[in-house]
Amino acid sequence: MKGFLYGVALQWKLDIRSKSLLVTCYIIPLIFFLLMGGIFTSVMPEMGSTLIQSMIVMSVSMGAFIGLPPSLIETYGSDIKKGYKANGVPIYLGLVTMFLSAFVHLMITCIVIVLLAPILFEATLPTQLPFFFLALAIYIIVSLSIGSVLGLTVKNQAKLTMIAQLVFLPSIMLSGIMFPIDLLPDFLEAIGRIFPASWGYRLMLDNGFCFENLWYLIFIFFAAVIVCGIVLKKQKAK
């Protein structure tokens, strides 16, 4: 247990030292929030009621799909994995510590958004904060589980950049955070529903925490856990 806890704390420190995670988990999401928060609320003042949820979906998608997978490739696509294995460290440690560390980083970014949005843009705070934070935690976990699948299954950084964009862009364009989802053509709305962002967004809205918005996220999470388990088992067997 000591080793595991030290591993998580160490990973958190390593993430801070790594500029790429700092950029994808903090700098870009917060710059996006500051710019788009101002634009959204001045062009469409009614967006103030969903600004926090929208900015959180963007930030989490950025951190989970663009930030986490390269760190996983660095470990699982290189000799680091062999080094861990040779020194008696279980193969899952890298994944679990990176996952937990990214969870903490994204939660911090989201809390900053929740705190600043009402002050800077007169955004409305969620009325049921405990449910909101529960929904937020679930959404971050599900997004990170997809990021984990990307990081474990894609073998090189160049391919990953392309594939991560295929998940990231529809997540923010078709989830309803930029504009109402009912303005989209039916087929784009259907495509948007494949990605967890639209489900997570609805789950975080006031009165949105219900099984109807939750089941798909649970399904995606367990599917991702199974895929990660299979990939790690294969890597161990090699």
Add this chain to the structure above:
Amino acid sequence: MIMETIIEVSHLKKYFKDVKAVDDISFQVEKGELFGFLGVNGAGKTTALECIEGLRKYDSGTITVNGKMGIQLQSSSLPAHIKPMEAVRLFSKWNKAKIGFTMLNALGIKEIEKKQYIQLSTGQKRRLHLALALIGNPDIIFLDEPTAGLDVEGRVSLHEQIRKLKSQGKTIVLASHDMAEVENLCDRIAILNNGNIAFCGTATELTDKIGEKYFIHIKTQQGNSTFETDNIEDTLISLLNDLKQKEIHILDIKVDRGTLEQHFIEMARRETK
């Protein structure tokens, strides 16, 4: 003196599709021995070692290892931004081992503790990986090409560390393609060639088998020439006399015991005779 076998490998086979990486090898390593695995790149050293270390599945054969293992891989890495002492603490906590500061000081880990892994030189990385392999106070230490990419100073320093470990009673299995290194350090040598053990014994037994073969390299204004001989003195004197008579000016002259490849060629030539 009764020797205690600490590693026993019997009829080990590991194939990659049609490639016979390790083809039916058997050998034993005794406790406290420094055992060398010698072979050119692709001979099967790393694959055989990884099978013994339990890092790679093998097709058939049996491997018995009676002791705690410490492993320094040929190609290993750590996260780019980790600091040496953080890696040491991580691995010691996982292995529930106490950190041996004497060992860390001897390997110079203290001097590099503020640097991140990405900032370390090849030699410093090798030392750190050796320190990580030694964390759990292992009985058997596997070193796969530990001096590859090191400068002369780094090699000498690492050789000293290896000798020190042997003097502490550790069993060491060293894989290398450097014949001089293996000859200098190891009690016994196994030469791997195309996945087979071409020879297993002491350096003296190897010399007896291949004979006292020397190579004389002479550089003159007319070019470079290499001569094989079993008798340095006679050959050298006759070569020098010959060159003097022909008034050929010698620019450089070197005598060595031949490279691993040259000995392989010699062994193969004798076996086909």
